[in-house]
Amino acid sequence: MLRPFDEVRKQLERQYLDVQFDPASGLSKDELVAELDEHRAENPDEPRILTRAWLFHLLCSKARLAVEPDDYFADKLEHHNLLITLREEWRREEEGREFKDEPQAILGAWTGQLDVGHICPDWRSLLQHGFTGLRDRAAGRSGDFYQAVAMVYDGAIILAKRLAEAQGNAALAALAQRPPQTFHEALQLAYLYHELQEMEGGYCVRSMGRFDQLYGNFYVADLKAGRLTRDHAKELLKYFWVKFFARTRGKLYGKPFLFGPEVNELSYLAFEVYREMQIVDPKLHVRLGEQTPQDFMDEVAGCILAGCTGIVTVNDTAQVEMLRQNGKTLEDAKDYILIGCYEPAVMGKELNCSGAAGLNLAKAVEIALASGDYGSFEDLMAAYIGTLDAQIARAIDRVRRDERLWPQVSPSPLLSGTMDSCIERGLDVSQAGAKYNTSGCCCVGLANAADSLAAVRQIVFEEQRCTLADLRAALAANWEGYEGLRLIAQHRVPKWGNNDARVDDLAVEITNFLGKRLNHEPNARGGVFQAALYGITDTAKAFGRNTGALPDGRLAGQPLTINTGATIGMDSKGVTSLINSVTTLDLAQFPNGTVLDIMLHPSVVTGSAGIPTICSIIRSHFAQGGMAIQFNVFDADLLREAQCTPEKYANLQVRVCGWNVRFVDLAPEEQQMFITKAEVA
Amino acid sequence: MTGRLLELTRLSVHDGPGIRTTAFLKGCALQCRWCHNPESISPRPEIGFVKRKCVGCGKCAEACPVGAHTFDGGSHRLNRGLCKACGKCVEACLPGALRHYGSEMTAEEVAAAVLEDATFYTKSGGGCTISGGEPLLQAPFCAEVFGILRQSGIHCAMDTSGAVGWECFETVLPHTDLFLYDLKHMDEAVHRAHTGSSNGKILDNLKRLSGCGVPIEIRIPTIPGFNADTDSMAAIGQLLNDLNNIVGVRLLPYHLARSKYETIGRPYPMDDVQPPDAATIDNAKAILQGFGLHVT
Numbered sequence: 017m018l019r020p021f022d023e024v025r026k027q028l029e030r031q032y033l034d035v036q037f038d039p040a041s042g043l044s045k046d047e048l049v050a051e052l053d054e055h056r057a058e059n060p061d062e063p064r065i066l067t068r069a070w071l072f073h074l075l076c077s078k079a080r081l082a083v084e085p086d087d088y089f090a091d092k093l094e095h096h097n098l099l100i101t102l103r104e105e106w107r108r109e110e111e112g113r114e115f116k117d118e119p120q121a122i123l124g125a126w127t128g129q130l131d132v133g134h135i136c137p138d139w140r141s142l143l144q145h146g147f148t149g150l151r152d153r154a155a156g157r158s159g160d161f162y163q164a165v166a167m168v169y170d171g172a173i174i175l176a177k178r179l180a181e182a183q184g185n186a187a188l189a190a191l192a193q194r195p196p197q198t199f200h201e202a203l204q205l206a207y208l209y210h211e212l213q214e215m216e217g218g219y220c221v222r223s224m225g226r227f228d229q230l231y232g233n234f235y236v237a238d239l240k241a242g243r244l245t246r247d248h249a250k251e252l253l254k255y256f257w258v259k260f261f262a263r264t265r266g267k268l269y270g271k272p273f274l275f276g277p278e279v280n281e282l283s284y285l286a287f288e289v290y291r292e293m294q295i296v297d298p299k300l301h302v303r304l305g306e307q308t309p310q311d312f313m314d315e316v317a318g319c320i321l322a323g324c325t326g327i328v329t330v331n332d333t334a335q336v337e338m339l340r341q342n343g344k345t346l347e348d349a350k351d352y353i354l355i356g357c358y359e360p361a362v363m364g365k366e367l368n369c370s371g372a373a374g375l376n377l378a379k380a381v382e383i384a385l386a387s388g389d390y391g392s393f394e395d396l397m398a399a400y401i402g403t404l405d406a407q408i409a410r411a412i413d414r415v416r417r418d419e420r421l422w423p424q425v426s427p428s429p430l431l432s433g434t435m436d437s438c439i440e441r442g443l444d445v446s447q448a449g450a451k452y453n454t455s456g457c458c459c460v461g462l463a464n465a466a467d468s469l470a471a472v473r474q475i476v477f478e479e480q481r482c483t484l485a486d487l488r489a490a491l492a493a494n495w496e497g498y499e500g501l502r503l504i505a506q507h508r509v510p511k512w513g514n515n516d517a518r519v520d521d522l523a524v525e526i527t528n529f530l531g532k533r534l535n536h537e538p539n540a541r542g543g544v545f546q547a548a549l550y551g552i553t554d555t556a557k558a559f560g561r562n563t564g565a566l567p568d569g570r571l572a573g574q575p576l577t578i579n580t581g582a583t584i585g586m587d588s589k590g591v592t593s594l595i596n597s598v599t600t601l602d603l604a605q606f607p608n609g610t611v612l613d614i615m616l617h618p619s620v621v622t623g624s625a626g627i628p629t630i631c632s633i634i635r636s637h638f639a640q641g642g643m644a645i646q647f648n649v650f651d652a653d654l655l656r657e658a659q660c661t662p663e664k665y666a667n668l669q670v671r672v673c674g675w676n677v678r679f680v681d682l683a684p685e686e687q688q689m690f691i692t693k694a695e696v697a
Numbered sequence: 698m699t700g701r702l703l704e705l706t707r708l709s710v711h712d713g714p715g716i717r718t719t720a721f722l723k724g725c726a727l728q729c730r731w732c733h734n735p736e737s738i739s740p741r742p743e744i745g746f747v748k749r750k751c752v753g754c755g756k757c758a759e760a761c762p763v764g765a766h767t768f769d770g771g772s773h774r775l776n777r778g779l780c781k782a783c784g785k786c787v788e789a790c791l792p793g794a795l796r797h798y799g800s801e802m803t804a805e806e807v808a809a810a811v812l813e814d815a816t817f818y819t820k821s822g823g824g825c826t827i828s829g830g831e832p833l834l835q836a837p838f839c840a841e842v843f844g845i846l847r848q849s850g851i852h853c854a855m856d857t858s859g860a861v862g863w864e865c866f867e868t869v870l871p872h873t874d875l876f877l878y879d880l881k882h883m884d885e886a887v888h889r890a891h892t893g894s895s896n897g898k899i900l901d902n903l904k905r906l907s908g909c910g911v912p913i914e915i916r917i918p919t920i921p922g923f924n925a926d927t928d929s930m931a932a933i934g935q936l937l938n939d940l941n942n943i944v945g946v947r948l949l950p951y952h953l954a955r956s957k958y959e960t961i962g963r964p965y966p967m968d969d970v971q972p973p974d975a976a977t978i979d980n981a982k983a984i985l986q987g988f989g990l991h992v993t
Contacts, residue, residue, distance in 0.1 A: 503791035515813055592707045592716070592814045620710055624993075629710050632821030636716075639816050681747065683956035 124562020138364025513582025715823025
């Protein structure tokens, strides 16, 4: 047994910050690059998949290692991102040729790219076959693809041996010979694979798989055989998970582990560990279905209440049905994971490229308003939908053209080697070897778009408070000199998220259009596009920067509203109405994912009613067709922020004895009382 | 039938079981010093003013038909003697500094608003609570709201001070699943001094109600210097010990409510009182538990 996790936690959290690679253990960067250059010069016509595999093998066998005597796991290889550098060289070359004469698109209206950064290997296959089995099933078969797969797994085995010797790691020594047999070996294999996959693909592993389903048997078998105690398993998991935090330091998207809907002893242990660690990364996704036991749901809710905001719960029944409707077999649909943030995909069988395209729903309002005079709101709405249609056409065209370049940009034999269909077909994932090849289009800014259209309808066409020309002038001036009109747009027009049909109907119309337009549209990999209704903060900021002032009162350049929720501060009717609004949408039209953010004040969920309240909110959301939900329970820091910027926290409720009030309506000394309470809690 | 409402609060988790919507009605029979909802006391509509939000635009003065809003050196003043609480100023006040307390709603409107969240009640074992003010001052209205809701199987709870005639209870009893019943003090003189009324009716009604077969949760606002002491709590415990259908007791520790008083232009009467500390609450809890009561 190594030292208790808590004693070495700080050190483990810093394990990737200043890694001391042993110069005696391998070649320097210059030496590696020289070998690569020599190889390429000698083999100018080599298929790129073989060049990549050759480089992969070189790095595994000759790059330098670092050892960590205080760790259960070994994984540190100084690969200098050479595989990524090579990929980017090829990407520049291919894209430069393809898009040389491309006209400038409207900035911020849409995005389209080759998304090689959202993958999930077939973890089940990896654990079943091990590095050796995956090498052996490709070795001896003819063709570049099989040769490349055998070469990278041969490299992985060599690396396992090298690391095992350097660090004295018995688990890795075993994995160089055979598939994993223990919990420890399974975790070691998964982590080393993760590191190698990142070496091959950049920040690309976006699901660590169905954790309790994949590792539960290893854990239980170890317990039964007396090889492992529950406490030791917790230590192993902490040493394992801390690596994910050490990799991101909380500053990247984080790697998700999926749980449920069936649970086992490991599910409970994992949540206990997560709660004890209070760690930003990794993040845990939970499939909640009818078969999920209530006590496990309570465990999840308790974890959320303990401040673990990195938990997303998803509606299992609805997700499976949605995947069925979108071309997956029942068996595959039941084996979905969530890629990245919230994007469902079949584990190990689907390459869903969930970030391929992006669509700015708010920018289309700006474009439509600027493009003509409209005699009626219906005319404007038709122009808006027409604008979306045109932007979608451009985005998917761009993605298709990029996808055709993929085999020459990023062949991925390591990833492909895990996938049964790639092996059966003899095709790399870049050549659509996966069973399902889908491409996502994330639609961002629904709240801004719906609120803006509702504002124009009411202010210009119904109440005639101003003309369309006046409104256009106000937007062009970024509302400067039109403060009165802006206040009306902000405070006298219904807002998305309040269960108000006067704006919710517009959101329904927009989303119905998106679903029909995007889903089933073919991509260039034999699959289809899939709409998503979420926008992470980065996208919301990037799109927002290029979006002018909007009729909902938003100023130019401000971030768009994230995900499916209301614009911050506009859901004044509270959480239940927000959920009622969001579930008026047919969310099954977004097979590339949706999520709703819920913000709660701790006073709503303190005491013994806390866990049942969280569970009831989740159940109510799911019962109405919600797909995924995540919570924030505000702490003292956030309350202080709310004190300084109350306009952003208008819907934050607090309980003053027999009364719920909005936090922002309290006098400063009363706010201070709640802040103090939050500090104590 | 219409009722006079203060507010509908959704995702209410402290006014009975599960997730609820609480309808707060306006008008109360008591004048408790510690009242957290001073705008609920008067049965008449009132205008609230949140000074922090006022930008001094003067739109309220333009909209007011009786000249109740004036600006004294840029600073807003509301002459409550003139104000008829018509609400025209509230509509004109875009920054939201003014608000109207006491709108009229029909029972159907209230029930429809409550039913929006029906899924939440089903999934949480929650429902609807009518509170106040003193909702039983509008007992026929409450009965009508509950009557509609119970047709949809919604659990209905009545939060009352008990300071009304027994006939008000009779009106709502057939439609009520749970009473939340406030008790303040057993001593008649002390009760009168702090609430402006005798506790006679309150205690009589409670005794009578406890024989009606409907569950009752007792709620005790716990206030240092008034009832948080051992003797006061023991006296309450003694009473409850003798009653039927008491399903639990909830202590509601006193909190500051100064901002609400400022909003409706009244002086805050509790500057001399601090919220109870944890030891005081624990003591009160222990005493009541000594009578075999389930206390939260």
